[in-house]
Amino acid sequence: MNDLTILFFSFLLLAFTISPDADEILKKVEENMTSDNRVFESEMIIHGRRGSRTITSKTYSVGDKQSFTEYLSPAREAGTKMLKLENQLWIYSPSTDRTIQISGHLLRQSVMGSDLSYEDMMDDRKLTDVYSAKLVGEEVVEERTTFVLELTAKVEDVAYHSQKMWIDTERFVPLREELYAKSGQLLKRTTLSDVQKIEGRWFPMTIVFKDMLKQGDGTEFRMTKVQFDQEIPAYLFTKAALKQ
Amino acid sequence: MIQFLLKGIIRDKNRSVLPVIVISIGVFLTVLFSAWFKGIFGDMINVNANFSTGHVKIMTRAYADNAEQMPNDLALMEAGQLINSLNAEFPTLEWVERIHFGGLLDVPGENGETRAQGMATGQGIDFFTPGSREPERMNIPGSIVQGGLPDQPGEALISNDFAERFNVKIGDPITLFGSTMYGGMAFSNFTVAGTVRFGMRALDRGAILIDITDAQAALDMADAAGEILGYFKDGQYDAEQALQVKTAFNAKYEADTDEFAPQMLRLNDQQGLDEYLAMADYISGGMTFLFILAMSIVLWNTGLLGGLRRYNEFGVRLAMGEEKNHIYRTLIIESLLIGTIGSVIGTILGLAAAYYLQEYGINFGSAIQGGGMMMPEVFRADITPESFYIGFIPGLFSMALGTALSGIGIYKRRTAVLFKELSV
Numbered sequence: 001m002n003d004l005t006i007l008f009f010s011f012l013l014l015a016f017t018i019s020p021d022a023d024e025i026l027k028k029v030e031e032n033m034t035s036d037n038r039v040f041e042s043e044m045i046i047h048g049r050r051g052s053r054t055i056t057s058k059t060y061s062v063g064d065k066q067s068f069t070e071y072l073s074p075a076r077e078a079g080t081k082m083l084k085l086e087n088q089l090w091i092y093s094p095s096t097d098r099t100i101q102i103s104g105h106l107l108r109q110s111v112m113g114s115d116l117s118y119e120d121m122m123d124d125r126k127l128t129d130v131y132s133a134k135l136v137g138e139e140v141v142e143e144r145t146t147f148v149l150e151l152t153a154k155v156e157d158v159a160y161h162s163q164k165m166w167i168d169t170e171r172f173v174p175l176r177e178e179l180y181a182k183s184g185q186l187l188k189r190t191t192l193s194d195v196q197k198i199e200g201r202w203f204p205m206t207i208v209f210k211d212m213l214k215q216g217d218g219t220e221f222r223m224t225k226v227q228f229d230q231e232i233p234a235y236l237f238t239k240a241a242l243k244q
Numbered sequence: 245m246i247q248f249l250l251k252g253i254i255r256d257k258n259r260s261v262l263p264v265i266v267i268s269i270g271v272f273l274t275v276l277f278s279a280w281f282k283g284i285f286g287d288m289i290n291v292n293a294n295f296s297t298g299h300v301k302i303m304t305r306a307y308a309d310n311a312e313q314m315p316n317d318l319a320l321m322e323a324g325q326l327i328n329s330l331n332a333e334f335p336t337l338e339w340v341e342r343i344h345f346g347g348l349l350d351v352p353g354e355n356g357e358t359r360a361q362g363m364a365t366g367q368g369i370d371f372f373t374p375g376s377r378e379p380e381r382m383n384i385p386g387s388i389v390q391g392g393l394p395d396q397p398g399e400a401l402i403s404n405d406f407a408e409r410f411n412v413k414i415g416d417p418i419t420l421f422g423s424t425m426y427g428g429m430a431f432s433n434f435t436v437a438g439t440v441r442f443g444m445r446a447l448d449r450g451a452i453l454i455d456i457t458d459a460q461a462a463l464d465m466a467d468a469a470g471e472i473l474g475y476f477k478d479g480q481y482d483a484e485q486a487l488q489v490k491t492a493f494n495a496k497y498e499a500d501t502d503e504f505a506p507q508m509l510r511l512n513d514q515q516g517l518d519e520y521l522a523m524a525d526y527i528s529g530g531m532t533f534l535f536i537l538a539m540s541i542v543l544w545n546t547g548l549l550g551g552l553r554r555y556n557e558f559g560v561r562l563a564m565g566e567e568k569n570h571i572y573r574t575l576i577i578e579s580l581l582i583g584t585i586g587s588v589i590g591t592i593l594g595l596a597a598a599y600y601l602q603e604y605g606i607n608f609g610s611a612i613q614g615g616g617m618m619m620p621e622v623f624r625a626d627i628t629p630e631s632f633y634i635g636f637i638p639g640l641f642s643m644a645l646g647t648a649l650s651g652i653g654i655y656k657r658r659t660a661v662l663f664k665e666l667s668v
Contacts, residue, residue: 046427048317048426049317050317050318050504053426053427074428076424076428076464080429091421093421093431095431095432096419097356098431098433099357100348100350100361100421101358101361106348106363110423110427112429113428114427
């Protein structure tokens, strides 16, 4: 092998190192962000025009099809439970002892007055299943070098037609996301921070959601405790569990 | 002379029949459409005042900016205290709290799970305070299809269309799912006390009416109200007085920069009603002008034909020494008499048709789409004192104008050639 060949392969290797495949990046992100199941406790701080309020909850989820959330505080919300099975969502209210199914355009409504919609909470599908990704460059975000990915939906039933993601080049965790409508209008912006290594994976513990069509300072979602690959009893993902 | 001219009008049918028919038709249309437009615009304004705008309305500035979204998170706080001060300061108005809200009405099945559900707009109004005029103001007793008014907390009225669509009976439970003032989930169970049909698509698609205290409890709005509405106690909207009240109230908060400071609007200031009020006047005036113009042209033409037919008569009268001015005057007086006869006939017919429309109206329900304004589905006429005289304006004016234009020909007759003309 002569020097020219070595130089050629070195450049090729360098090129691959600088510009990894966008799908590969997304897969690495998913390895961090998704798991077979997880249990987490969180607090959602909603910054409204009249002040802020904090809602705490505990969520159990298995894959991207099943999740169960129980709200713990404040007192008015405590005991409210939410069950997601496939693409169906039920909410149980202890004060009325009623289980209500949420469907249709109601899924686009805000959850607890936050910048998150039920639809946002429902769609846990893998990004690679829903979007085609394209690497468009690199930028520095919060002093971290990031890959900038543009994602375009390849399926119809998706809440946001396209996304732009800034992904940490070392930890493969998104640090910023912008979610767009088909018209190109920016609908939501999320900022992810406080990235911690939990059970061998990098995970952002704080996410700030900002609905760009809504006034206010956005919603801060903080995970106070995260556990991956736990044993979650199957009965939790039944409607009967809502009333217990 | 009038008696003489009347005899002429009655005996010479050719002189009067066509003009009387033309005037009667024009006056009939003027009276009918004037009363109908008045009724339509009046109903629209009353409906909006009673259901939505009040004669004056108080909201926070932030709420007013997004009022169509019913943003109860921006509602007025300490509403009770504000109402007390309004009662003391502006006693000519009755002040009431209202809460508008949107949400999901969920009908449970036997096992308590969702059997049916639909989106609904709701209002919290004062049902329970003794002497409350709110139910009558919104014509709720007259709109009840089944059941009755809520008479205890936890009871609700729902739209009859919703009840029929989802097979909800009186006494059935329903759950309201919406957002509290603070953005939390609002769940409240209600028992259906009755069903209503207002004849307004915006309300009849899906509506729930509950007592204001139930709305405050359901939406976590203790001592808060989305809106405070003021109604003149005599029931009549007075734009000038409303302006004085608004100016005095808003002046108190002029220096306050808080987006949650209260702000008062008049009925005119809301939902483009000012434009509708002005439009009602323009349409009435414009229609009268158009009928005058159209009828004048027709009657001018009729007058010219009459002038030709009575050419010899005028010649004889001039030959007998009658002055041209006198003939012209008699023609004008004659036209006024014909105009009066046509106007009386047209007004009677117009009032009869308007009365029918006042009582029965015409249903345009299928043609009315949603929108900011509440529109009654049945368009009715409203006979007012104006209806009794408005037809006489085009009736008399157009006949007089038509005759005045056609009668000018009299002044072109030359007495020197009269005998020559008459001998022909």
